[in-house]
Amino acid sequence: MTKTHATAEDLFLYAEGLLEDEPHRLMAAHLITCADCAERYREEAELTVSLRSLPAPTSAPALVADVTRAIRRQGALRASPWWWLVGAGLLVLSGAQWLVGSDLTLSGAGAAFVHAGRDLTITVLSVMDALADPQTWFRVAEAASVAVDTASGSPTLLLGWFLAAAMVAVAANALLWSMARRVMASK
Amino acid sequence: MIEPVNPETDERLAARSARGDLRAYEELVARHQRLILRIVWARGAWSQEDAEDLTQETFVRAWEHLDTYDPSRPFKAWIARIAGNLAIDRHRADSRRPRTTDIEDMEATLATSGPGPAAATIQNEQQRELLSRLRELPDHYRQVIVLRFLEELSYEEISELLDLPMGSVKTRIFRGREMLRQRLRPDIVEGEAR
């Protein structure tokens, strides 16, 4: 390498410190004796310095906060209105459960109100089933059975309520769907 | 750059993020935002503003797809790949309509951007020329040059980041530099009106 001029690639590898020990030593020796290669090496190094001084984008102070905000916003959007309805339905259901489970003595209008509320809840939840979520069915049945269990404790009655709740849910669901279809067909 | 005080590895932070821990994710964003800014910049987001937009988009998209991240692989490489793909898509879409952002825009935004040595304005004609030629380089050459000489990553890091063998990284950087040098030489540049 001391006799022949250095290749462009070797000069680059030398400048980048990528040559092995021996070729590196030889290149260093050649650069001392050869003005041509020394000049080419200087150009190589200059290009590196120029590139390093280019104004690339710097860190953006607000970026972390912007990313977090964007993620939160998207997360909020992803919670569709249906899930708010499911949530509301469950809330009503738990309220009804509390009324039945507590030692309040209800009669007449009070009891009718609670039963109507529970049936309404079941209907609301069956609408949620339009989302094709089997979990909804499970919750309806479970909630109804829990409510009845608290009230009476009879296994037969429990099974009866379970079936009744499922039937009401299916019926309400079918009714709502047929209504929706009729509305859409008339448009 | 200040060393992160938090000793948690990227990969553990990513695992926490995947479970919905936004605080852990903020740490990851803080750690890698500069790299991502420069990757998207190298891929054609030529103003600070464009680069910031794409960087934000990269991190939001990565958050949504954290379940696909394999913690046995470096997080840095994973996020870099998302950024690269996103920047290519964006650049492709942009090239179909007339470009409005160019070096002058970049100059303006950099002149008004925050402190830091790299935030300096384009100092002279030579730098402006270099930036124009860098911008003209084929994508795969430009990216490795930016990672090596502007982001100052090691050859090992670039190899890992781009999932390329070391030999290919060296060759690409060498060829990219040669191409750049030829374009910078006024006697070789043909058909230039200047």
Ligand SMILES: [Zn+2]
């Ligand atoms: Zn020589």
